[in-house]
Amino acid sequence: MSALVGPEDEAIRARFRVPPTRYFQLLVHTHDTAGAVEARPMVVHRLRRLRDAGDRELCRRAG
Numbered sequence: 001m002s003a004l005v006g007p008e009d010e011a012i013r014a015r016f017r018v019p020p021t022r023y024f025q026l027l028v029h030t031h032d033t034a035g036a037v038e039a040r041p042m043v044v045h046r047l048r049r050l051r052d053a054g055d056r057e058l059c060r061r062a063g
Contacts, residue, residue: 009020036044
């Protein structure tokens with residue numbers, strides 16, 4: 001592992017046995033599943049709002 005790996009990255013690897021990049025890819029994908037909305041609608045909507053706000057900021061900076 002790199003010396004730049006932080007405690008969050010180490011915790012993700014230890015708990016889920018996947019690299020942090022893959023963990024976040026899977027996490028973002030779960031926001032778009034019907035099951036997630038049914039199970040925790042308020043959490044999913046909040047996470048989608050945060051993701052969409054970040055997307056808009058990236059477009060604004062690139063644009």
